[in-house]
Amino acid sequence: MAEAKEKEKLRILQVHNHYAPGWGGEDTVVELEAQLLRDRGHEVDQFTDSTAGLKTEPLRRQLLAVPGFLWSRRSYQGLARKIAEFQPDIVHVHNTFPKLSPAVFWASHGAGVPVVQTLHNFRLLCANTILFRDDLPCDECIGHAPWPALRHRCYKNSFARTAVVAGIAALHARLGTQTRAVDAHIALNDFSRRIFVRGGLPADRLFVKPNFVPVSGLGNRPRKAQVVFAGAVSRSKGVELLLEAWRHAAVEGFDLLLIGDGPDRERLQCQYVELPHVSWLGRRRRSEVLEEISASRALVFPSLGAENCPMVVLEALSVATPVIAANHPSVQTIVRHGCEGLVFEAGNVEALAAALREALLADSETWSEWSSTARRTQEERYSEDVNYGQLMSIYENVMRKKFAAAADVSLVTISLSSSVR
Numbered sequence: 001m002a003e004a005k006e007k008e009k010l011r012i013l014q015v016h017n018h019y020a021p022g023w024g025g026e027d028t029v030v031e032l033e034a035q036l037l038r039d040r041g042h043e044v045d046q047f048t049d050s051t052a053g054l055k056t057e058p059l060r061r062q063l064l065a066v067p068g069f070l071w072s073r074r075s076y077q078g079l080a081r082k083i084a085e086f087q088p089d090i091v092h093v094h095n096t097f098p099k100l101s102p103a104v105f106w107a108s109h110g111a112g113v114p115v116v117q118t119l120h121n122f123r124l125l126c127a128n129t130i131l132f133r134d135d136l137p138c139d140e141c142i143g144h145a146p147w148p149a150l151r152h153r154c155y156k157n158s159f160a161r162t163a164v165v166a167g168i169a170a171l172h173a174r175l176g177t178q179t180r181a182v183d184a185h186i187a188l189n190d191f192s193r194r195i196f197v198r199g200g201l202p203a204d205r206l207f208v209k210p211n212f213v214p215v216s217g218l219g220n221r222p223r224k225a226q227v228v229f230a231g232a233v234s235r236s237k238g239v240e241l242l243l244e245a246w247r248h249a250a251v252e253g254f255d256l257l258l259i260g261d262g263p264d265r266e267r268l269q270c271q272y273v274e275l276p277h278v279s280w281l282g283r284r285r286r287s288e289v290l291e292e293i294s295a296s297r298a299l300v301f302p303s304l305g306a307e308n309c310p311m312v313v314l315e316a317l318s319v320a321t322p323v324i325a326a327n328h329p330s331v332q333t334i335v336r337h338g339c340e341g342l343v344f345e346a347g348n349v350e351a352l353a354a355a356l357r358e359a360l361l362a363d364s365e366t367w368s369e370w371s372s373t374a375r376r377t378q379e380e381r382y383s384e385d386v387n388y389g390q391l392m393s394i395y396e397n398v399m400r401k402k403f404a405a406a407a408d409v410s411l412v413t414i415s416l417s418s419s420v421r
Helices: 002-007 023-038 059-070 073-086 103-110 147-152 159-175 190-198 239-249 267-271 286-295 311-318 349-361 366-380 384-420
Strands: 011-018 044-050 090-094 117-118 184-185 206-208 224-229 255-261 278-282 298-301 325-326 341-344
Touching: 011 073, 023 044, 023 090, 023 384, 044 073, 044 255, 059 073, 059 159, 059 366, 073 103, 073 278, 090 103, 090 384, 103 117, 103 147, 184 190, 184 384, 190 206, 190 311, 224 349, 239 255, 239 267, 239 311, 255 286, 267 278, 286 311, 298 311, 298 349, 311 325, 311 366, 325 349, 349 366
Parallel strands: 011 044, 011 090, 090 117, 117 184, 184 206, 224 255, 224 298, 255 278, 298 325, 325 341
Antiparallel strands: none
16 A cells, blocks of 8 residues: 555645744745645645744733744644645644644644654754854753753743743643654754754654755856845844954955844844945845845855754755855865865854955956856756655655554554454
């Protein structure tokens, strides 16, 4: 039965909690993956919720919502109904935080449907998701109860908010949600996989499949004298570091474009108002972001914290734009120094300034080599066809094991029935 099912077109139910409206990496992954599967004949449906509007609710309503973050009966029942209606072969969970809650894993498990989860960040192990605290890497909570996170108020610098995140982790560690109700986890690179194994996820159910982006036709455009940052404007994303490095680099004739919005934008825009040749473009549609990246000499990715497989880096590669990237192990699986761009020591202003100068002043032959390598890497490792093969291999593996386990249970039941007679 398993072999026959593998050769058929599948029915995949995606489960995803959107954080807020607008351009974002996880949302982009979900939509690209859905389109990838539909284009190849599979049927895809979605069970979603959104955090949009939650922050504007009165405090009392926000407090009343907290128990649902630990276990949402509404999400459990809603997903159970969706599964009964759609009859999926696979439930693929991308994000449950905060409103869907990990209850959705148990709804899928209870329905007997194989469950796959993509680990987009380190939330299972780290309250602030990026293994980062006080401007330094931090792994205190990996493999342990998340009490250090409470002590340091790691989530939004709030004890109460961190307590909610830690409570979710503690409750579902006790329930064994990730080991009992999830059939396979997808890590986005080998470094992330090692971190999650340290954190207690079963190694035999941890697969590696990075994100992907479609090959773009924008890569052959003429380049402007500019370098671009695209992402959330926050300290953890390294925006302040970038602005200081831009001041130190002092490369004449080039502009720095900052695309995105976030909690620190107003402060930083005021603080660096005198810094020349800096343009704050705010939030833009994904297509507009790609246009700017494809017209730039380089994309800068200065994040201070660990990020698994940042979509903006893959998008830069897809339009043949070299990347200046912080040297986090996960990012170095994508960008190699002197190949797809340049790598600098994370958090080091002087190192980033030097990388900016080298990238912007590189001769045309060197820049062209980086550019062509970037495009080639995207096509060979992060394209639709490559990713589809990886994803289907994971789905088929999980379904085969699920069917085999169900068959073993049936045989045991028959054997016991015969013994009783």
